[in-house]
Amino acid sequence: MVVKEYVTYNQVHKLCKEAAPRILEEFQPQLMIAIGGGGYVPARILRSFLKQPGSTNIPIQAIGLSLYETLPSTHPSASNTPGDVEQPGTKVTRTQWLDLTSLGEMENLVGKRILIVDEVDDTRTTLEYAVKELEKDVEAARQKLGYQGEKTVFSIFVLHNKNKEKKGHLPEDMLNENRYLAARTVGDVWICYPWEATDIDAHDELANKQGAK
């Protein structure tokens, strides 16, 4: 049986608040990249907590990535699978990518400190894709601009990391240099985020029963 963990909006808000000081101190991000749809809410909340008095907000670029599953109809062996079973996909597709022309002085990522934000690190497939593709873009931009030595530093913030074997992998130096921050590490549970709830009061009740504060 899949264990479900219910998370309320206020819990998400507090996880962002709790993480903000460390993000500010250690990552000092100049730009956030929110992986949509799951990264939208934490990125927006984080932006409030990362704002420094007298400074403008840290800009957010949203990218859209989704894990695609081969449709059951094209996969005979899966024909008995009920349509509602949640199956994590394996192929990442883009629904939105960066628009660097609108960022002004941030117009390229070269030499910047960039925080990638998502809701959950499950199989790590999406995060691997995001980091690899962003690094590729940065390297192409660096060569085009003829820059040298300007190191671009990516860090990651997720609300939850599932403690399980990962299909995707992150760069060694990111992990070694602690540029990966999960507000909570959980088992291989099904995390129910509030933005997926049909009945938010019932959702909160279930979360409260599990000891939500």
Next chain:
Amino acid sequence: MVVKEYVTYNQVHKLCKEAAPRILEEFQPQLMIAIGGGGYVPARILRSFLKQPGSTNIPIQAIGLSLYETLPSTHPSASNTPGDVEQPGTKVTRTQWLDLTSLGEMENLVGKRILIVDEVDDTRTTLEYAVKELEKDVEAARQKLGYQGEKTVFSIFVLHNKNKEKKGHLPEDMLNENRYLAARTVGDVWICYPWEATDIDAHDELANKQGAK
């Protein structure tokens, strides 16, 4: 004195839920465009309620728009203004625009039904900018593609519309055809959204005192 209205996450969630049937029935959007940062949260929540069984999620494109105020230091007459006073800006700047190359069959907006999502319609300046610029892009794409007659239909969803004189204006046909939906119409109050709260428990208490359900 500025009247503040506190809105909880669960209220935002319920406003989206309440609006979803009308959006599905009347607007039938094929794409959402979330105006960031304020549109991120309602767009993500709406996506859950707009999902049809057996269909994929409606894709979200995030755009980033912010109202810029001339900095006090470059504006001598404003030198006495305390830094913390909230002043709605008048000039819209882009921090992110569309990436239509990643949308697959949605690769252009021509002939599509598009829902623009933001948190609040205050002076209407941002919404006017978004609609005008999107219409411009669509017209350019239509001409480039040689399409004829495919009408692109924009609609708008905001959580709150402030009932006040607007600086920005929306197309006549959009208003006449009821393609503008505000979950709530309020007076010229200061709306405190939860994603801007430092202390979310105190925020919720203030909202509850105001009669939040």
